Amino acid sequence: MASLGNxxxxxxxVTATAVRTIPQRRGASLAxxxxxxxxxxxxxxxxxxxxxxxxxxxxxxAPDNAMVLRSGSDSEMMSVLLRDAVELIGxxxxxxxxxxxPGGPPVALSSGELFVVVDVPKKATGTDANVPLRGxxxxxxxxxxxxxxxxxxxxxxxxxxxxxxxxxxxxxxxxEVGNRLxxxxxxxxxxxTFAAGGALWESEIWCDAAVLQPAYRRxxxxxxxxxxxxxxxxxxxxxxxxxxxxxxxVQVLRESEYYANQGRTLNGIIRGLGVTVxxxxxxxxxxxxxxxxxxxxSSRKREVATLRALGFGRGAVVVSVLAExxxxxxxxxxxxxxxxxxxxxxxxxSTLNWDTxxxxxxxxxxxxxxxxxxxxxxxxxGLVGGLFPAIRAARLPVTAALREE
Numbered sequence: 001m002a003s004l005g006n007x008x009x010x011x012x013x014v015t016a017t018a019v020r021t022i023p024q025r026r027g028a029s030l031a032x033x034x035x036x037x038x039x040x041x042x043x044x045x046x047x048x049x050x051x052x053x054x055x056x057x058x059x060x061x062a063p064d065n066a067m068v069l070r071s072g073s074d075s076e077m078m079s080v081l082l083r084d085a086v087e088l089i090g091x092x093x094x095x096x097x098x099x100x101x102p103g104g105p106p107v108a109l110s111s112g113e114l115f116v117v118v119d120v121p122k123k124a125t126g127t128d129a130n131v132p133l134r135g136x137x138x139x140x141x142x143x144x145x146x147x148x149x150x151x152x153x154x155x156x157x158x159x160x161x162x163x164x165x166x167x168x169x170x171x172x173x174x175x176e177v178g179n180r181l182x183x184x185x186x187x188x189x190x191x192x193t194f195a196a197g198g199a200l201w202e203s204e205i206w207c208d209a210a211v212l213q214p215a216y217r218r219x220x221x222x223x224x225x226x227x228x229x230x231x232x233x234x235x236x237x238x239x240x241x242x243x244x245x246x247x248x249x250v251q252v253l254r255e256s257e258y259y260a261n262q263g264r265t266l267n268g269i270i271r272g273l274g275v276t277v278x279x280x281x282x283x284x285x286x287x288x289x290x291x292x293x294x295x296x297x298s299s300r301k302r303e304v305a306t307l308r309a310l311g312f313g314r315g316a317v318v319v320s321v322l323a324e325x326x327x328x329x330x331x332x333x334x335x336x337x338x339x340x341x342x343x344x345x346x347x348x349x350s351t352l353n354w355d356t357x358x359x360x361x362x363x364x365x366x367x368x369x370x371x372x373x374x375x376x377x378x379x380x381x382g383l384v385g386g387l388f389p390a391i392r393a394a395r396l397p398v399t400a401a402l403r404e405e
Contacts, residue, residue: 034332039278040374041343042281044336047370048340050274056361056363059199060259061260065255066229066252068089069250069253081221081250082220085250086222095227098142107139113222117357130358133205137209149193159211168202172350200360238252322386329385347364349363
């Protein structure tokens with residue numbers, strides 16, 4: 001125990017000496033901190049894109065909502081449901097009932113929906129983007145309980161009016177309240193905007209499905225049905241009733257399950273890109289750390305040799321050099337993580353959802369776990385950057401180093 005305590009005392013003494021000399025090498029030390037901070041900022045910022053995209057999809061799914069598509073369909077774009085099927089789905093057991101129009105009777109909270117893509121220019125670039133135009137039925141507003149009108153008013157049923165999600169209104173041009181646009185065979189008027197707690201719906205434009213169908217010559221077809229259930233536990237009863245009905249050929253999913261599966265392609269691309277770019281940048285940062293620590297060891301040759309001559313072990317020298325490298329890396333990691341949080345968290349943008357080939361607006365989400373991951377990544381760079389200089393310091397010939405001027 002005494003020898004172990006002595007070793008720790010040596011480590012503390014040598015490390016304290018090394019840390020005190022950092023200001024003497026502030027130029028090289030600052031370059032290392034800035035280099036590592038830059039890598040961590042890019043690492044956290046890129047991965048926050050994927051987190052933000054996942055959050056937009058995740059918040060779109062409610063635990064007591066079910067989604068019905070044609071059997072075998074991978075997404076709404078691939079599904080087709082006729083009006084008779086939509087009506088049967090609304091009559092299935094387990095569907096909640098409530099008034100959806102002021103003063104109206106209780107009806108099934110089931111919305112047949114039609115999904116088309118329209119060209120709208122991006123504000124930032126002016127290039128056309130595929131924006132979802134969703135035709136809904138009156139129960140749609142009851143199935144999305146977080147949806148609220150933020151300006152203007154809701155569209156009137158049976159009229160060529162549209163309601164724009166706040167995300168779409170911020171990212172795409174020409175969607176201001178009062179504007180008129182021509183899509184399909186109709187001219188549409190923007191009458192309001194809505195928010196949905198950052199969910200996927202904010203990327204969309206909504207209208208009456210009965211008006212959208214003839215505008216795009218879709219007859220009596222829909223693509224999906226969103227049904228609000230009496231409770232999450234009613235899902236199995238609802239699903240069994242539909243999948244065993246010989247008049248229907250459908251698949252039934254929890255809404256949260258459907259959106260959890262959406263976006264996996266894009267998430268994989270973003271994560272792969274983020275890791276690749278960060279690793280390439282990290283190589284440069286590690287070389288910078290190596291150069292800094294080799295310079296530190298070179299400038300402290302006589303000091304290290306003196307400590308060795310006084311009986312300090314090689315292990316204490318190695319740990320002190322690694323500690324200095326890790327300290328610089330930690331400073332860079334914290335600075336980079338905070339910079340990513342300050343400049344990117346909440347930043348809104350849009351990207352293509354490869355599952356529906358339409359734009360999704362979302363906000364970068366710099367989560368606590370990403371901040372921790374960025375700091376750990378920085379410490380890993382510091383460990384690699386300090387390891388070889390530490391070994392070199394431990395192997396310095398004592399007598400030769402003491403003779404150097």
